[in-house]
Amino acid sequence: MENQWFTISVYSENSVGLLNRISGIFLKRHINIESLNVSKSEIENVSKFTIVVFTTEDWTRKIVQQIEKQIEVIKAFYHTDDEIIYQESAIFKIDSDLLFDERQIQNIIKEHNATIVTVARDFFVLAKTGRRNEIDEMHDAFEPFGILQFVRSGRISVSKETMPISNLLEEFQLNN
Amino acid sequence: METLKVTEDKSAKQKSMRVTGAEAIIHCLLAEGVDLIYGYPGGAIMPVYDELYKFQDKLTHILTRHEQGATHAAQGYARVSGKVGVAMATSGPGATNLVTGLADAQIDSTPMVCITGQVPRHLLGSDAFQETDIVGISTPVTKWNYQITKASEIPEILAKAFYIARSGRPGPVLVDITKNAQFDEIDFTYEKCTGVRSYTPVSEPDENAISAAAELINSAKKPMIVFGQGVILGEAEEELKRLVEKAGIPAAWTIMGLSAMDTEHPLNVGMVGMHGNYGPNVLTNECDLLVAIGMRFDDRVTGSLDTYAKQAKVIHFEIDPAEINKNVKADVAVLGDCKASLKLLLPKVKENSHEAWKAEFDKKYQEEFEAVIKNDIHPTKPGLTMGEVIEGINIASDQKAVVVTDVGQHQMIGCRYAKFRQSKSNITSGGLGTMGFALPAAIGAKMGAPERPVVAIIGDGGYQMTIQELGVIFQHNVGVKIVVLNNNHLGMVRQWQELFFDKRYASTVMTNPDFVKIAEGYHIKSNRIEERKDLEAGIKEMMEYDGPYFLEVVVEQEDNVFPMIPSGASVSDIRLK
Ligand SMILES: Cc1ncc(C[n+]2csc(CCOP(=O)(O)OP(=O)(O)O)c2C)c(N)n1
Numbered sequence: 001m002e003n004q005w006f007t008i009s010v011y012s013e014n015s016v017g018l019l020n021r022i023s024g025i026f027l028k029r030h031i032n033i034e035s036l037n038v039s040k041s042e043i044e045n046v047s048k049f050t051i052v053v054f055t056t057e058d059w060t061r062k063i064v065q066q067i068e069k070q071i072e073v074i075k076a077f078y079h080t081d082d083e084i085i086y087q088e089s090a091i092f093k094i095d096s097d098l099l100f101d102e103r104q105i106q107n108i109i110k111e112h113n114a115t116i117v118t119v120a121r122d123f124f125v126l127a128k129t130g131r132r133n134e135i136d137e138m139h140d141a142f143e144p145f146g147i148l149q150f151v152r153s154g155r156i157s158v159s160k161e162t163m164p165i166s167n168l169l170e171e172f173q174l175n176n
Numbered sequence: 177m178e179t180l181k182v183t184e185d186k187s188a189k190q191k192s193m194r195v196t197g198a199e200a201i202i203h204c205l206l207a208e209g210v211d212l213i214y215g216y217p218g219g220a221i222m223p224v225y226d227e228l229y230k231f232q233d234k235l236t237h238i239l240t241r242h243e244q245g246a247t248h249a250a251q252g253y254a255r256v257s258g259k260v261g262v263a264m265a266t267s268g269p270g271a272t273n274l275v276t277g278l279a280d281a282q283i284d285s286t287p288m289v290c291i292t293g294q295v296p297r298h299l300l301g302s303d304a305f306q307e308t309d310i311v312g313i314s315t316p317v318t319k320w321n322y323q324i325t326k327a328s329e330i331p332e333i334l335a336k337a338f339y340i341a342r343s344g345r346p347g348p349v350l351v352d353i354t355k356n357a358q359f360d361e362i363d364f365t366y367e368k369c370t371g372v373r374s375y376t377p378v379s380e381p382d383e384n385a386i387s388a389a390a391e392l393i394n395s396a397k398k399p400m401i402v403f404g405q406g407v408i409l410g411e412a413e414e415e416l417k418r419l420v421e422k423a424g425i426p427a428a429w430t431i432m433g434l435s436a437m438d439t440e441h442p443l444n445v446g447m448v449g450m451h452g453n454y455g456p457n458v459l460t461n462e463c464d465l466l467v468a469i470g471m472r473f474d475d476r477v478t479g480s481l482d483t484y485a486k487q488a489k490v491i492h493f494e495i496d497p498a499e500i501n502k503n504v505k506a507d508v509a510v511l512g513d514c515k516a517s518l519k520l521l522l523p524k525v526k527e528n529s530h531e532a533w534k535a536e537f538d539k540k541y542q543e544e545f546e547a548v549i550k551n552d553i554h555p556t557k558p559g560l561t562m563g564e565v566i567e568g569i570n571i572a573s574d575q576k577a578v579v580v581t582d583v584g585q586h587q588m589i590g591c592r593y594a595k596f597r598q599s600k601s602n603i604t605s606g607g608l609g610t611m612g613f614a615l616p617a618a619i620g621a622k623m624g625a626p627e628r629p630v631v632a633i634i635g636d637g638g639y640q641m642t643i644q645e646l647g648v649i650f651q652h653n654v655g656v657k658i659v660v661l662n663n664n665h666l667g668m669v670r671q672w673q674e675l676f677f678d679k680r681y682a683s684t685v686m687t688n689p690d691f692v693k694i695a696e697g698y699h700i701k702s703n704r705i706e707e708r709k710d711l712e713a714g715i716k717e718m719m720e721y722d723g724p725y726f727l728e729v730v731v732e733q734e735d736n737v738f739p740m741i742p743s744g745a746s747v748s749d750i751r752l753k
Binding site for chain 1: 311315316319321322323340370371372374496498500501502
């Protein structure tokens with residue numbers, strides 16, 4: 001089986017030790033977490049982990065089974081890139097001189113639809129939201145001119161299929 | 177939710193009472209039906225020990241001589257009784273000493289709750305005296321764990337801990353309790369936990385899967401069952417037996433499934449796995465249907481997965497969804513409790529027999545008997561064998577003993593040759609292979625099944641890993657029979673060195689102390705046997721003796737355990753010598 005990008009979505013209780021438990025599942029199998037985002041979800045008091053891995057589907061499935069087995073995990077899913085709508089964000093800090101000395105810089109900003117967050121005397125800051133490759137492309141375009149600082153956020157995504165967590169929780173309420 | 181009234185407990189005056197966190201812990205344990213715990217005190221857990229002192233008429237605490245011993249004793253207790261074992265320790269080194277037992281209980285699905293003391297909340301993260309992050313450390317080896325920092329959390333969290341430990345696929349839970357939470361007062365009420373919304377312990381059996389399984393079983397020509405500990409944990413022994421008999425299917429066990437079915441049942445064809453029987457291993461690769469019940473296809477069972485049962489359809493009865501298709505792909509997966517699933521399966525299964533197929537197992541058994549078994553249990557050479565000792569115990573105990581084995585050659589021989597008629601009788605460290613397990617586990621087993629004879633079979637190496645627990649046996653007069661099979665080597669490792677490392681015996685030869693004197697130092701009746709002529713009488717004396725007994729049997733130094741599937745080889749390539 002070939003390596004592929006998979007996005008794992010984990011709905012869980014908001015508990016302190018869970019991140020450790022989940023990351024241990026990857027650690028044990030030497031599978032690198034390419035990106036990780038933890039936030040609240042559409043359901044009150046339910047957290048959502050969005051984890052990106054580059055591995056085989058077989059490993060991804062086994063990892064998801066192990067994640068789901070954790071007591072505080074309500075449900076976990078995995079999807080390929082075309083089964084989700086996703087975004088990542090990046091921030092670039094760039095030397096202000098470039099803005100005035102290098103004419104192409106302004107074009108790069110325009111071409112990549114980047115937002116200027118702030119302009120100071122010494123540096124300016126650009127933000128870009130998009131798919132991973134779009135951010136990579138903008139990064140590559142700036143690289144020859146020098147980037148003072150770069151950071152990319154974890155992926156956030158929603159799936160095209162439904163992830164019926166509310167139903168699960170309601171069912172539990174009914175049965176208990 | 178079911179409300180368990182604490183008023184049932186005479187010490188409680190009304191439904192809600194004002195108690196310290198430490199006292200609340202005791203009430204929680206009592207409400208969960210716990211009357212016996214194993215542990216070791218220290219600074220961060222002292223308030224709880226103070227309460228244990230006050231409640232000693234209701235709750236017995238056994239001071240093991242090492243916290244590891246407390247975990248294994250709790251495991252032994254849990255494995256014979258089906259109840260949750262409880263171990264307690266202080267923070268820091270006390271807590272870290274529990275880790276091996278937690279890992280063992282996790283991989284062998286043993287219900288256990290460990291309670292550790294922790295430094296007061298305000299000192300957390302300050303590298304205080306005896307502070308360790310036991311929640312962090314124990315995360316990969318627990319089913320669930322939690323740190324309590326407020327007394328008010330105690331009832332709910334302990335209720336949850338017991339529920340999680342015993343439900344679904346059982347496992348160990350660790351609850352770490354800061355010292356301030358033990359001192360603070362709360363209004364105590366207790367409600368048993370009946371569910372956790374993010375956790376589904378057991379799936380409902382799926383009728384379609386069960387029908388599909390029945391169809392495969394009914395049309396199979398050469399079916400074979402492999403059953404594991406799931407049958408014991410799910411108390412599905414009777415259903416298994418009925419399936420085996422009705423469909424006429426030869427059934428083999430994994431080391432953890434041993435004793436789930438009478439070892440002498442005509443359709444019981446022995447053990448699968450690395451040192452299992454010849455027939456069930458070889459025929460795994462010849463059957464047309466493999467019915468796996470409550471087992472997880474451990475690599476010690478399957479050998480190389482690339483060549484494991486490739487010709488067969490596979491049905492997997494399993495409680496843990498994460499085990500489905502983990503190692504072996506199932507054609508039909510029946511998720512859920514195997515007792516419930518087998519009950520639904522039975523009426524759909526046709527009466528059948530597979531005599532010619534069964535005869536193949538018998539033929540392979542004869543081959544194995546000639547090549548291995550005969551010499552193991554009826555040896556003609558002068559030196560004693562481990563096999564004849566086990567056989568002697570079978571005879572003297574009338575196959576009614578609980579047999580607790582440690583890890584190594586004696587474990588494999590013990591599990592190959594011990595005979596059982598009753599379930600929950602084989603206690604061994606299967607998944608983790610923890611040397612030092614047997615002596616403390618036997619203590620727990622004896623306390624969990626006081627009416628049954630309990631025999632611990634231990635190697636001279638593993639014995640010395642937890643030998644200090646003789647102190648418990650002496651102090652509490654725990655009537656276990658301790659048999660050390662002394663080959664003066666770390667036998668199993670020596671065997672591998674002989675077979676795969678050109679006999680370079682690196683650190684496997686041991687100069688041993690006088691084991692009899694050590695046992696005598698603990699005032700335990702003891703004996704050493706060096707010759708065959710003394711064996712039968714020696715075992716008989718031990719079994720008949722009322723109380724703990726230590727028996728050292730000096731066995732051949734360089735015997736090997738066969739058959740053997742070399743690691744990474746196929747089950748078909750099992751070697752008879
Ligand atoms: C705690 C631990 N350390 C090391 C091992 C590796 N190991 C497996 S079997 C074995 C030898 C056991 O020797 P002994 O207890 O004398 O039993 P024998 O094999 O001779 O019956 C060793 C060292 C282990 N299983 N557990």
